[in-house]
Amino acid sequence: xxxxxxxxxxxxxxxxxxxxxxxxxxxxxxxxxxxxxxxxxxxxxxxxxxxxxxxxxxxxxxxxxxxxxxxxxxxxxxxxxxxxxxxxxxxxxxxxxxxxxxxxxxxxxxxxxxxxxxxxxxxxxxxxxxxxxxxxxxxxxxxxxxxxxxxxxxxxxx
Numbered sequence: 001x002x003x004x005x006x007x008x009x010x011x012x013x014x015x016x017x018x019x020x021x022x023x024x025x026x027x028x029x030x031x032x033x034x035x036x037x038x039x040x041x042x043x044x045x046x047x048x049x050x051x052x053x054x055x056x057x058x059x060x061x062x063x064x065x066x067x068x069x070x071x072x073x074x075x076x077x078x079x080x081x082x083x084x085x086x087x088x089x090x091x092x093x094x095x096x097x098x099x100x101x102x103x104x105x106x107x108x109x110x111x112x113x114x115x116x117x118x119x120x121x122x123x124x125x126x127x128x129x130x131x132x133x134x135x136x137x138x139x140x141x142x143x144x145x146x147x148x149x150x151x152x153x154x155x156x157x158x
Contacts, residue, residue: 001098002073007081009089010105013038014048014058017105017145018082023053025146028080030057034066034092035084063088067095086129093136101139104156117142117155130156 005026010018013033023031031052038044039062052058061069066081073079081099083089085107093099106119113121120142122130134140134157142151 002070002079003075003077004070004079004081004097004099006103007083007089007092007099007101008103008105009083009086009107011084011108012106013082013084014051016051018080019051019053019056021145021147022103023056023080026080027078028056029076029078030059030080032059032061032066032079032081033083034061034063034081034088036062039065063091063095066092067097070097086126086133089138090129090132093133093138099138101141102133104140104142104153105144116158117151117153119144120156122156127157 005028006022008018008022013035014031018031033048039060045058045060049058081092083092089099089102104120107121107126109115109121113123116122130140140153140156142153142156
């Protein structure tokens with residue numbers, strides 16, 4: 001069983017808050033970005049590598065590759081999975097990745113989205129994905145950084 005320390009939804013993927021606060025807070029030594037676009041974008045990977053803490057490995061896998069290889073992770077790997085959308089997390093869960101909790105950090109406002117809570121904007125597809133995750137027993141928490149209080153995740157379902 002993979003040693004997943006945290007799964008987070010943050011459309012910025014690896015950036016300052018992830019690198020400096022969440023990674024050390026959960027004790028991760030591997031940042032795994034599960035994202036189909038970034039898996040094939042060496043430039044974005046390079047930018048994110050620069051934000052990653054020293055001594056912490058990074059991997060950039062497609063959703064399917066994550067599903068296929070996560071079970072082969074070594075016990076010493078303390079994995080922090082970062083996804084861009086709730087739909088990606090749902091695909092991982094449906095593919096058998098043992099995720100029992102997801103931290104929602106940042107989902108930018110865009111056309112067709114509405115602010116649900118804090119810096120999290122959702123559309124109907126996002127709400128449906130969050131509901132499906134909850135129905136599968138995944139606990140959903142909204143929290144920007146570890147030092148701040150969790151926000152009301154129920155607002156994601158409205």
